Amino acid sequence: MQSIIYLSSFLLSGETVGNPNIYPYNVFADKEERLLIFGPITILYGNNASGKSTLLNIIANKLQIEGKEYATSNKYGITPYFTKFASECGYTLGEDEDGRQIGRLPGRSRYIKSEDILYEIKKIQQEQILNDGYVYEHIRRGMHKEQTEQLKNSDRMKQQMEYLKFAQEKYSNGETTLQLLDDYVESDALYLLDEPEVSLSPSNQTLLAEKINKMSRFMGCQFIISTHSPFMMGTLNAKIYNLDSKELKETKWTELENVRYFYDFFERHKKEFE
Incomplete structure (x- = not known):
């Protein structure tokens, strides 16, 4: 399957207040460049306060994607500045496999934040919430009310609940995160992921990146990901935008400040590994 570009570009507002x-x-x-051109996988890199999470949420609000969050600046009055900024941004959609411009994003598209994943992990510890969450996910995917009633009393659901409770006891938060992302991501959709590597070990961060590569290539998914993990950036087949730069320029992962810091650190301790 050929990778599909659902969101081709996004233009940040150039208005001022x-x-x-x-x-x-x-x-x-301070950005001198405001246009981002997306690939099948695009990384938004930046240190703390660089705006990478804010940018994902602006995109989610502009496109009205599930998971979007409203942000406010109430201390400066009643003007909804976040909504105003998002409305001033622009975007273009991509093309389908036949070269025709996409009319709208797939309804399955979703903005998934690191706190969403951590919250889901916490929910797994509560049996009733676990049951409700399992049913809700089927409703979200289109299951009718009559079918959900049958599901609640089915052996299938009982077996799934036992599996999830067993998984919670057996697996770490990181391994649970990998499983949850498997459950969240469906084929043929756009996904905005905000620091999905949170709680993952370096080896699991690499596994996650490899999964995302495969989902992009074989499931027709497009990903826009905020991260500063060198393990993610070094594994993903992605174009990388450095939000720490005024030019908002595309950058090689080996040139990024955070990655260079890791490299220099291990270089200083090289003899200890020999």
Whole structure:
């Protein structure tokens, strides 16, 4: 299957406001370039406060993707600046396999935040919430009310609940995260992932990146991912935007500050590994 580009580009608002401290205008005020062109997998890299999570949420709000969050700047009055900024942004959709422009994003598209994953892990510890979450996920995917009633009393659900409770006891948070992302991601959709590597060991971060590569190539999914993990960036077949730069330029992962820090650190301790 050929990788599909659902979201081709996104243009950040170039408008200004009187107060330079108003969020999210202040986050991108120094950017000399505001256009991002996306590939099948695109990484938004940046240190803390670089705006990578904010940018994902702006995209999610502009496109009205499930999981979007509203942000406010109430201390500066009643003007909904976040919504205003998002409305001033622009975007273009991609093309389907026949070269025709896509009219709208797939309904399965989703914005998944690191706190969503951590919250789901916590939910697994509570049996009733686990049951409700399992049923809700089937409703979200289109199961009718009559079918959900049958599901609640089925041996299939009982077996699945036992499996999930067993998995919670057996597996670490990191391994549970990998399983949850498997459950979340369906074929043929756009996914915005905010630091999905949270709670994952380096080896599991690499496994996650390999999974995403396969989902992009074989499941027709497009991913836009915020991360500063060298293990993710070094494994993903992605174009990388450095949000720490004013030019918002595409960069090789080996040139990024966070990655260079790891490299220099291990170089200083090289003899200890010999």
